[in-house]
Amino acid sequence: xxxxxxxxxxxxxxxxxxxxxxxxxxxxxxxxxxxxxxxxxxxxxxxxxxxxxxxxxxxxxxxxxxxxxxxxxxxxxxxxxxxxxxxxxxxxxxxxxxxxxxxxxxxxxxxxxxxxxxxxxxxxxxxxxxxxxxxxxxxxxxxxxxxxxxxxxxxxxxxxxxxxxxxxxxxxxxxxxxxxxxxxxxxxxxxxxxxxxxxxxxxxxxxxxxxxxxxxxxxxxxxxxxxxxxxxxxxxxxxxxxxxxxxxxxxxxxxxxxxxxxxxxxxxxxxxxxxxxxxxxxxxxxxxxxxxxxxxxxxxxxxxxxxxxxxxxxxxxx
Amino acid sequence: xxxxxxxxxxxxxxxxxxxxxxxxxxxxxxxxxxxxxxxxxxxxxxxxxxxxxxxxxxxxxxxxxxxxxxxxxxxxxxxxxxxxxxxxxxxxxxxxxxxxxxxxxxxxxxxxxxxxxxxxxxxxxxxxxxxxxxxxxxxxxxxxxxxxxxxxxxxxxxxxxxxxxxxxxxxxxxxxxxxxxxxxxxxxxxxxxxxxxxxxxxxxxxxxxxxxxxxxxxxxxxxxxxxxxxxxxxxxxxxxxxxxxxxxxxxxxxxxxxxxxxxxxxxxxxxxxxxxxxxxxxxxxxxxxxxxxxxxxxxxxxxxxxxxxxxxxxxxxx
Numbered sequence: 001x002x003x004x005x006x007x008x009x010x011x012x013x014x015x016x017x018x019x020x021x022x023x024x025x026x027x028x029x030x031x032x033x034x035x036x037x038x039x040x041x042x043x044x045x046x047x048x049x050x051x052x053x054x055x056x057x058x059x060x061x062x063x064x065x066x067x068x069x070x071x072x073x074x075x076x077x078x079x080x081x082x083x084x085x086x087x088x089x090x091x092x093x094x095x096x097x098x099x100x101x102x103x104x105x106x107x108x109x110x111x112x113x114x115x116x117x118x119x120x121x122x123x124x125x126x127x128x129x130x131x132x133x134x135x136x137x138x139x140x141x142x143x144x145x146x147x148x149x150x151x152x153x154x155x156x157x158x159x160x161x162x163x164x165x166x167x168x169x170x171x172x173x174x175x176x177x178x179x180x181x182x183x184x185x186x187x188x189x190x191x192x193x194x195x196x197x198x199x200x201x202x203x204x205x206x207x208x209x210x211x212x213x214x215x216x217x218x219x220x221x222x223x224x225x226x227x228x229x230x231x232x233x234x235x236x237x238x239x240x241x242x243x244x245x246x247x248x249x250x251x252x253x254x255x256x257x258x259x260x261x262x263x264x265x266x267x268x269x270x271x272x273x274x275x276x277x278x279x280x281x282x283x284x285x286x287x288x289x290x291x292x293x294x295x296x297x298x299x300x301x302x303x304x305x306x307x308x309x310x311x312x313x314x315x316x317x318x
Numbered sequence: 319x320x321x322x323x324x325x326x327x328x329x330x331x332x333x334x335x336x337x338x339x340x341x342x343x344x345x346x347x348x349x350x351x352x353x354x355x356x357x358x359x360x361x362x363x364x365x366x367x368x369x370x371x372x373x374x375x376x377x378x379x380x381x382x383x384x385x386x387x388x389x390x391x392x393x394x395x396x397x398x399x400x401x402x403x404x405x406x407x408x409x410x411x412x413x414x415x416x417x418x419x420x421x422x423x424x425x426x427x428x429x430x431x432x433x434x435x436x437x438x439x440x441x442x443x444x445x446x447x448x449x450x451x452x453x454x455x456x457x458x459x460x461x462x463x464x465x466x467x468x469x470x471x472x473x474x475x476x477x478x479x480x481x482x483x484x485x486x487x488x489x490x491x492x493x494x495x496x497x498x499x500x501x502x503x504x505x506x507x508x509x510x511x512x513x514x515x516x517x518x519x520x521x522x523x524x525x526x527x528x529x530x531x532x533x534x535x536x537x538x539x540x541x542x543x544x545x546x547x548x549x550x551x552x553x554x555x556x557x558x559x560x561x562x563x564x565x566x567x568x569x570x571x572x573x574x575x576x577x578x579x580x581x582x583x584x585x586x587x588x589x590x591x592x593x594x595x596x597x598x599x600x601x602x603x604x605x606x607x608x609x610x611x612x613x614x615x616x617x618x619x620x621x622x623x624x625x626x627x628x629x630x631x632x633x634x635x636x
Binding site: 103104198199200201202219222225231232233235239240241243274276312314315316317318 | 421550
């Protein structure tokens with residue numbers, strides 16, 4: 001039965017049609033926080049991104065996994081509307097990361113990293129993905145990011161994530177990739193390192209001249225700053241009673257941010273600001289439980305409810 | 319000539335009538351930052367507070383100074399509408415502080431502190447101040463804060479500032495003072511120390527049960543959180559191209575915050591949120607120049623303009 005439009009309580013919470021492609025890592029994580037620990041649970045930037053974005057649009061994932069990646073893991077993604085045609089399974093073991101959060105949990109202490117099959121990751125874009133208009137280049141070698149970007153000439157919006165390791169290690173390659181994307185998402189330290197400037201407003205000016213006309217600076221528990229053509233937008237993080245596991249917060253933010261824009265199909269200043277809030281909503285839910293558990297059992301109603309709470313959290317009268 | 323009300327372009331920018339009393343320190347500061355240095359300039363918490371608040375209401379100051387405090391310094395305050403009847407001049411030298419800011423300038427490194435006449439500060443409230451309905455107990459010994467609070471039975475709104483030194487050194491006296499105030503302003507570290515909890519939301523619940531129904535947590539370049547009866551309000555700091563001298567930012571915030579509330583005469587949730595923004599406006603101007611220079615040459619129009627910019631900085635569509 002087709003439900004008449006007037007009966008749909010919240011049309012905003014509908015899933016869009018245009019797919020969003022993400023390339024990044026799929027991993028197994030072992031995580032310890034003051035609230036508990038988890039062994040070898042599904043993680044990786046592309047996983048968090050895909051599951052967060054899946055509440056907004058269909059997602060196409062490009063990543064590599066090993067033989068320890070089972071059908072149950074693939075099904076977990078597929079059940080959330082993630083197309084896994086680009087999730088290549090090769091001999092060897094999946095990328096493994098083990099880390100610990102202490103004190104205020106603002107930073108992870110890496111205990112172990114096994115790149116495994118990720119070390120030789122050479123992304124292949126399935127033919128069915130080549131018409132994608134929305135793409136997110138997760139935090140991988142900028143040479144690969146650019147390689148993927150160039151295979152997607154129809155992309156109307158390309159986002160990119162990077163980190164200290166590439167900013168220091170492959171600055172020229174990163175700059176070439178930056179020249180061909182629309183949005184860059186980094187944290188405060190990375191923005192300062194990339195621009196060579198400590199003042200964030202000045203750093204943003206420099207970075208936006210490198211290519212991405214929109215810059216998102218993630219500040220963890222201090223929220224997010226957006227630098228775009230209409231000026232600066234500043235949003236707080238959602239105050240939570242307890243953060244159980246900060247892993248994937250940034251990737252979940254990116255998933256909500258890009259997911260909203262792909263669903264809206266419009267990158268106006270007003271939609272970019274909304275996207276920051278949807279990103280913050282997804283990040284705030286992600287950290288409520290270990291791994292991706294909370295992202296799996298969300299509801300559109302919960303997403304909209306927290307969006308409204310962000311409105312209440314930041315509102316003041318003129 | 320009396321200007322008809324309809325001709326006043328911005329009635330919000332008018333100075334209120336009810337005086338706001340502040341007790342705190344008046345000092346001479348020597349300051350070094352990456353942008354320059356200044357020797358023995360007028361400072362102290364009560365000075366920054368008074369000058370910031372003076373743009374909203376008449377201010378009454380209670381503090382002690384030494385013989386090196388000249389008529390020119392007193393006149394500087396009086397010219398901004400600050401009543402200095404409670405500014406006692408005694409034999410000896412004025413409180414002196416010397417400090418340096420490096421790197422991101424988030425914290426001052428104290429080079430020298432000479433308490434001088436401040437060491438024996440025993441505040442006397444002039445008779446002309448005793449009917450004050452608005453009072454701010456600046457960061458001094460909590461025993462003195464309570465002593466002053468009790469001499470002002472007509473106070474409808476009492477704010478209090480404190481610091482690590484008193485939280486650790488005189489916890490019981492501080493709790494007695496907190497039980498008799500409406501608003502507490504502290505920074506993140508102090509809120510955690512006072513409550514014994516690292517999660518700010520939980521810390522706020524504990525602190526609000528100690529007395530102050532309104533809690534303001536100052537987070538420097540990361541903005542301000544307000545915990546009040548309508549829930550949490552989170553406001554960013556104003557992104558500046560350059561911070562010349564962070565000294566007095568917190569006291570200027572408090573001056574704008576309390577000043578707006580005294581002018582409004584109403585402490586509703588909506589006015590408390592507005593007060594946070596006015597406080598943030600005053601702090602953002604204060605740090606643009608060394609010492610109190612920028613607070614002296616402000617205009618009501620500039621204050622309103624930056625308030626509007628805060629609206630633009632934080633606005634997103636529902």
